[in-house]
Amino acid sequence: MPRHIVCLTVDFDALSPFVARGLVSPSALSRGEFSLVGADRLLRLFKHHGVRSTWFTPGVEIDTYPDMARRVVDEGHEMAHHGYTHRPPNTIGRAEEESELVRGNEAIARLTGRRARGYRSPSWELSPQSIELLLRHGFDYESSLMGHDYLPYHARLGDVISADQPPRFGPPTRLVEMPISWTLDDFPHFEYLRLPNSLQPGLMSARAVMENWLDDFLYMVQTADWGVLTYTFHPFVIGRGHRIMMLERLIERMKEGGAVFLRMDEAVDEFLARRAAAA
Ligand SMILES: [Zn+2]
16 A cells, blocks of 8 residues: 655754854844744644644754744654754864754753654754764664655765765665755745855745645655655744745645655654565
């Protein structure tokens, strides 16, 4: 019996991605503050449609907005790790990277009573030591890589990459990779962002983006008996009225197409159970 899983994931970034980019004016921070409005709208939408989701949340946001973080957990969603601050691991060095893992897990444990099972790196950048650190700190899955669109796989450890030789791939680990894609992320499509050396125009038509997002689901349905398609939303981006309306239409269309909405930890467990049964 075919089974097509959809993970709606929320990166609950409020002030932290702006602070991490050095954008600390009251104007910039107010953009992040809109996350509380967006998070409320997402939670009400998910409740209305019976959708369980996963919220990758920097520890600093849990400490800044404990009431909203508590509500996410109380409403049945998974709280997962997204660093403590929002600084990407490939920019901070090994010791800081490990400290971020520890502090983020402490914030999640204060909230839920247990460490996170899943990790997603800020800005989807891993360092060469990230997989090793995630294994050492007991994570079950990772969701920052793009090696497939709808099939989970096992993250490799110890790839050797050089400019003048073919790559030497390390062995797969027990860490499950739940792949993502910029095309299934709201941020590049919608968020207008001006930095000193770059401009992200964003502000796309929500209807046009929805057609792409729906077609990726329909392609999985056409081509696979089982798969997990992961979408990534930021409350301060998707939370605007016309985008929330689009997201509701997308959920309805995917339901008509037989989508099963799961938390990412649930999808990971199903992937591992299928692997075990097939072995
Ligand atoms: Zn983020």
